[in-house]
Each structure stands twice: as C-alpha cells, then as structure tokens.
Amino acid sequence: MNTLVKLCLVGGLGAAFLAYQWSEPSLNVESLKGVRVLVTGASKGIGEQMAYHYARFGAHIVITGRTEKALQQVVKKCKELGAKKAEYIPADMSSTTDPFTVVEFALDKLGGLDHLVLNHIGITSFGLWDGDVEHVRWLLQVNFLSYLQMTKKALPALEESKGSIIVVSSMAGKIFTPFVAPYTATKSALNGFYGSLQHELAMQNRNVSITICTLGLIDTESAMRAVKGRTSLIPSPASEAAWQMIKGGALRQSEVFYPWTTYVYTFFRDWFPSQRDKIIRSSYHLEA
Numbered sequence: 265m266n267t268l269v270k271l272c273l274v275g276g277l278g279a280a281f282l283a284y285q286w287s288e289p290s291l292n293v294e295s296l297k298g299v300r301v302l303v304t305g306a307s308k309g310i311g312e313q314m315a316y317h318y319a320r321f322g323a324h325i326v327i328t329g330r331t332e333k334a335l336q337q338v339v340k341k342c343k344e345l346g347a348k349k350a351e352y353i354p355a356d357m358s359s360t361t362d363p364f365t366v367v368e369f370a371l372d373k374l375g376g377l378d379h380l381v382l383n384h385i386g387i388t389s390f391g392l393w394d395g396d397v398e399h400v401r402w403l404l405q406v407n408f409l410s411y412l413q414m415t416k417k418a419l420p421a422l423e424e425s426k427g428s429i430i431v432v433s434s435m436a437g438k439i440f441t442p443f444v445a446p447y448t449a450t451k452s453a454l455n456g457f458y459g460s461l462q463h464e465l466a467m468q469n470r471n472v473s474i475t476i477c478t479l480g481l482i483d484t485e486s487a488m489r490a491v492k493g494r495t496s497l498i499p500s501p502a503s504e505a506a507w508q509m510i511k512g513g514a515l516r517q518s519e520v521f522y523p524w525t526t527y528v529y530t531f532f533r534d535w536f537p538s539q540r541d542k543i544i545r546s547s548y549h550l551e552a
C-alpha cells in the first residue's frame with residue numbers, strides 16, 4: 265500500500281469511528297417494560313440471548329425454533345429472569361405455512377405485538393459453493409421468504425402498536441467474503457428488501473420501524489464450529505450483540521452495526537476495491 269492509501273485509511277478510520285460514536289443515542293429502558301415480542305431462532309445463540317434481555321425487562325415473550333426441548337428450557341429461564349409471560353411454539357421456517365402459524369400464535373398469546381425479531385437461519389455449510397441450487401432455494405425460504413411471510417402477517421398489529429421489526433442480518437449482506445455464497449445471497453436479499461420497505465412505510469406514514477442489523481463474527485456455538493480454523497477474525501459476545509440490536513430496535517434506528525468495526529468495513533467498502541479483496545482473501549484459508 266502506498267502512503268496516500270495508508271493516510272486515507274487512518275483518517276477514514278478515525279472519521280468512521282467518530283461518526284459511529286456520535287450516532288449513538290441513549291435509550292430510556294422504561295420503554296422496554298412489558299413489551300410484547302416474538303423472537304425467532306431463540307432456542308440457542310443470539311436469539312436466546314435476545315429473549316433473556318427482553319425477559320429482564322418484564323416483557324411478554326413468544327419464542328420459536330425447531331427444537332422443542334431447547335425452547336422449553338429457554339422459556340423456563342425467561343420466566344426466572346422476570347418475563348411477565350413466556351411461551352414457545354416449535355416451527356420449521358422451511359415450511360411455507362409455519363411462518364404464518366407462528367405469528368398467529370404470538371398475536372393470540374400476546375394480544376398484539378410491539379417487537380418482531382427476525383433472527384433464525386437455516387443450516388448451511390461453510391465452504392466452497394458446490395453448485396447446489398436447490399439448497400439455495402431452500403435457504404432462501406428459511407432465511408428470507410419466511411421473514412417476509414411473518415412481516416406480512418404481523419404488520420397490521422405492528423401498525424397498531426407503532427411497533428418495531430428487528431431484522432438480524434450480517435456483514436455478509438454488506439461485504440462479500442468466500443465460503444458463504446448461499447448465506448450471503450439470503451442476507452443481501454434481506455438488506456435489499458427491508459431497505460426498500462423502510463422507505464415505503466415512511467412515505468406512507470405507516471409508523472412501524474425497521475432496524476436492519478449488521479453483525480460481525482459472534483461467538484455462538486454454530487458460528488464458532490463453522491469457521492473453526494478457517495479465519496483469524498476475533499468473535500464478539502452474543503449477549504452484547506443481542507442487546508445492541510434490541511436497543512437499536514427500541515430507538516427505532518434504521519441500522520445497527522455490531523461490533524463497531526463492521527461500520528468501519530462498510531464505510532470503506534468501495535474505497536480501495538483491490539486492496540479490500542486482497543485483505544479478504546488473505547484472512548480466509550482454503551483448507552481448514
């Protein structure tokens with residue numbers, strides 16, 4: 265890298281960090297008391313941590329995922345932490361009917377909805393694309409189309425409550441990296457779709473906020489298993505990721521970046537494309 269590029273990077277890094285800090289308003293946590301929330305993919309990982317944060321605020325919570333046993337345990341812990349209500353419904357988001365059923369169940373149990381947290385993802389392998397188009401079609405249903413189905417079903421209730429949708433996306437939806445092509449496709453689709461919907465709702469004065477979250481590598485069991493030996497990136501804690509997204513949703517922010525470095529990467533994305541690609545390719549290994 266020549267000196268000019270380095271200077272621009274350092275200056276830009278400082279500017280990006282300051283912009284990120286300044287864009288950080290504080291939250292009146294009272295606004296989360298007794299909130300009615302549906303969290304998907306909450307049987308483990310970041311979704312589980314989100315359920316626990318909501319529980320501590322005395323929220324009314326419905327969680328979903330496929331594994332009934334795990335859901336039961338999360339519900340139990342939510343109640344111990346202070347949830348006013350905690351219920352679960354097992355569902356498989358690769359089904360074209362389960363997404364609707366889940367929202368119906370939540371509306372019925374909670375009598376309305378304030379926050380809709382769309383967080384689940386289907387299992388996909390971390391590695392070179394093997395040409396399996398059917399898998400991508402399946403993953404689009406789980407990671408993308410089911411989000412739209414749930415949004416459609418929940419929108420009237422969210423309009424009534426002036427509620428919030430939290431869409432858990434990823435750095436993968438902003439910057440493209442190897443070994444996650446199908447996953448990247450679904451996250452890019454989410455960013456595009458919900459970015460467009462944000463405009464449409466605002467232009468129609470429909471007061472439902474959409475918070476699109478860009479997460480970096482987070483230390484959940486599945487993510488750690490997937491990237492083992494393939495990257496030197498340092499993961500951030502799931503509980504903090506969960507809290508930052510809830511905060512952003514409650515503040516009706518259009519985007520959340522966690523950790524803050526994801527904001528910097530996004531900021532620089534198109535500045536030096538060839539350097540960027542060199543850095544990306546050198547931080548992943550073909551063989552585990």
Ligand SMILES: NC(=O)c1ccc[n+]([C@@H]2O[C@H](COP(=O)([O-])OP(=O)(O)OC[C@H]3O[C@@H](n4cnc5c(N)ncnc54)[C@H](OP(=O)(O)O)[C@@H]3O)[C@@H](O)[C@H]2O)c1
Nearest residue numbers: 305306307308309310329330331357384434482484486487
């Ligand atoms: N961890 C990271 O490094 C990272 C980075 C960027 C973005 N994110 C995003 O953060 C979110 C959560 O990630 P995570 O690491 O917490 O994942 P995780 O620990 O693997 O949890 C995924 C959740 O989705 C559920 N799920 C899986 N397949 C499903 C299906 N077919 N139908 C319904 N539910 C299903 C799982 O429960 P069951 O197995 O019981 O169904 C589980 O509750 C995702 O949107 C992910 O893209 C994560």
Ligand SMILES: *[C@@H]1O[C@H](CO)[C@@H](O)[C@H](O)[C@H]1NC(C)=O
Nearest residue numbers: 425426427469470471472516
């Ligand atoms: C939308 O609803 C929120 C939460 O009730 C409120 O604070 C905000 O002022 C509303 N915005 C508009 C444009 O009505």
